[in-house]
Every structure is written in structure tokens, then in C-alpha cells.
Amino acid sequence: MEQIARVLWTRREAESLTYAAQALLIAQDLGDRPHEGRLTELVGHIYSDTLHDPERAAIYFDQALKICRETGNRIDEAWTLWGMGGLALLLDDYTRAMQHYQQAKKIAENIGATLQVGWDLYYMGDAWYNLGNSDRALDHYQQAQAIFNAGHHTRGQIYALISLGLVFITTEEFDKAGPSLNQAMQQAEERHDLVLALRSCQALSAYHRLLGGEENLTNAIRLSNRIIKLTAEGGHYEHELLGHYLRGAGLFELRDLREAHKSSSIAVDQLERLIYLHSPQISASEIYYGHSRILSALGQANNSRVYLQKAYDETMRKADLITDPQHRRDFLHNVPLNQVIVSQMGQQ
Numbered sequence: 001m002e003q004i005a006r007v008l009w010t011r012r013e014a015e016s017l018t019y020a021a022q023a024l025l026i027a028q029d030l031g032d033r034p035h036e037g038r039l040t041e042l043v044g045h046i047y048s049d050t051l052h053d054p055e056r057a058a059i060y061f062d063q064a065l066k067i068c069r070e071t072g073n074r075i076d077e078a079w080t081l082w083g084m085g086g087l088a089l090l091l092d093d094y095t096r097a098m099q100h101y102q103q104a105k106k107i108a109e110n111i112g113a114t115l116q117v118g119w120d121l122y123y124m125g126d127a128w129y130n131l132g133n134s135d136r137a138l139d140h141y142q143q144a145q146a147i148f149n150a151g152h153h154t155r156g157q158i159y160a161l162i163s164l165g166l167v168f169i170t171t172e173e174f175d176k177a178g179p180s181l182n183q184a185m186q187q188a189e190e191r192h193d194l195v196l197a198l199r200s201c202q203a204l205s206a207y208h209r210l211l212g213g214e215e216n217l218t219n220a221i222r223l224s225n226r227i228i229k230l231t232a233e234g235g236h237y238e239h240e241l242l243g244h245y246l247r248g249a250g251l252f253e254l255r256d257l258r259e260a261h262k263s264s265s266i267a268v269d270q271l272e273r274l275i276y277l278h279s280p281q282i283s284a285s286e287i288y289y290g291h292s293r294i295l296s297a298l299g300q301a302n303n304s305r306v307y308l309q310k311a312y313d314e315t316m317r318k319a320d321l322i323t324d325p326q327h328r329r330d331f332l333h334n335v336p337l338n339q340v341i342v343s344q345m346g347q348q
Helices: 002-010 016-030 033-050 054-071 074-090 094-111 114-131 134-150 154-170 174-191 194-211 214-230 237-253 257-271 284-297 301-319 325-333 336-346
Strands: none
Touching: 002 016, 002 033, 016 033, 033 054, 033 074, 054 074, 074 094, 074 114, 094 114, 114 134, 114 154, 114 325, 134 154, 154 174, 154 194, 174 194, 194 214, 194 237, 214 237, 237 257, 237 284, 257 284, 284 301, 284 336, 301 325, 301 336, 325 336
């Protein structure tokens, strides 16, 4: 039953909770505390990244951590902390996420769980990337990549290639970004991994849009159309949303304002029906700000201000979660988009 739950969980299927909960009840009835801790952790993961219920996820993770420490189960203690880090990332609490990942990494290193160390480093890179510290993000992604390469962990390698490409885009090292993202796309397609193919497409679309010029913008739109097509069968709501956003952003640069507005409106409508946006690349602030720019270009000043305000509110919501003053300043001033949003709101 546990194995079925884990398989369904890796597919992010809600039914995984039914099997995990039943297995947990059996472990509790048998008084099998180590197994109970492991399954409690699994239920926490399901509530976090499949059902997107952070309150219940936190309850189960806290229980799992207590049981794992009580039973001396260091492996599952580390994975529980890793899950707590993921939950913090889901809630955009980057500082707390890093604290959990650092604890998980320390345990993983002590017990020789090298692959987990790689994933801890990788997601710490995500936290640094979102905080606007490209140097630290790059360092963590490269450390993770080295571990994934040594362990021949293909999925981890692809994740690292995408994230490294995004950092290179941020630092305007486009000569490094392109090869990294193209390699990620090729490997994702070879694995028939739809999620990683979608993430690669999203990063490549942004890459071509930022390079500019008609040929690159055409490629950016082509890639965004591919994302929309790949998500047509359903089950990838967030990726579909991002495809429409990227299409609108590319069309805006080509000054096809009517079509840009159409795509961007779909993205905004879908965003406002979504509880959490998982993408480490594209934020809700970016989508709102992009829509504001399109509306402004269409002469809809009042509506443009509405979406600029939404972008600002979302940016400041995240900033208010950052307890370290320097990290907060970096987030507001080192992330170009955040800097622009805050500056433009100050001019209103």
C-alpha cells in the first residue's frame, strides 16, 4: 500500500493520500513507530506538493519530525526537513526554506546520503535565486550538478541545467545560458519527461525573448505555443498558464498588442484561480506586471495601474516574509523586476 502511495505521489496524483493514510493507520495499529514516522512524512509531502494544503502539511511534517527524532530515524528526519524546506518555498518563505535545507543537508552528509545532499543544495540554490543572489545560486546549483553528474542522476542533471541557464540569463551570460538550456531540453525529450520538457521550453522562451530581434522573438513565441500544445491534454494547469504568459510577453515585444493582450488575459485569469504558483522562474508579480505593460501600451491607464498594484502587492508580500534585512534589500534591489515594480509604484 505504501509503495502504491509513493508511485502515485511521484505522479502528483491526489489518490496517493488514500493509500498513504491507510498505510499510516496500519502502522499505528501495529505500534510500528519508525514506519509511522516514515508514512507521516509521506502524508506531509502529499499535502504540500500535491494537494497544496500547507496547514495540514505542516502538521504532518511536525509530527513526522518528532517521531523520526524519537526513533533515531536519521534518513527520514532528513527527508522530513527537506519536505519542510519545500513547503517553505511553496509559501515563498525563502529564509525558512534555507534553514530547513541546511539542517537536512547536515544530516544527509553525516549519514552519507550523497544524492539527498545534492537535492538540498539544489533547492537552496532556488532560494538564493529568488532572493536575487545570483552568485550563491550559481554556487549551489553547480555543487548540486556535480553530485548529480557523479551519481548519473539524469533527472537531477536536467533540473540543474535549467536552473544554471536561468542564472546565466539573469547575469546576462547568454553564451552560457543557451547551451545549458538546449542541453536540458534535449535530455528531457530523450527521457520523455513532459514536466522537464515544459520547464526547458519556458526557460528557452524567456531566453530568446530577452535576446530580442525578430528571429529570437519568433522562436520565443514558437516555444510558448509548444508549451500550450503540450498541456492541451490537461493536468498541467500551471504550465499552460505560463505558456500563455510567455506567448503574450513575446507578442508584446513584437508589438502585436491585440494578440499579446489576449494571451496575457488568459494567463492572468488562470493565475487568479490558482492558489500557489510553483515556478521558480516566473512569479505572479512578473505576470501581473507584464499584463500592466500591455494595458498601458493599449492606452488603458486605469486598468494598467490596477495590475501594477497587484504586482507591487505580491512583491511586497514576499519581501515581508524575509527576516534578514540584507536579504530583503537584495530581494527588492537585486532582482531587476522587483526593482522596476517598486520604482514605478513610487512614481504613481
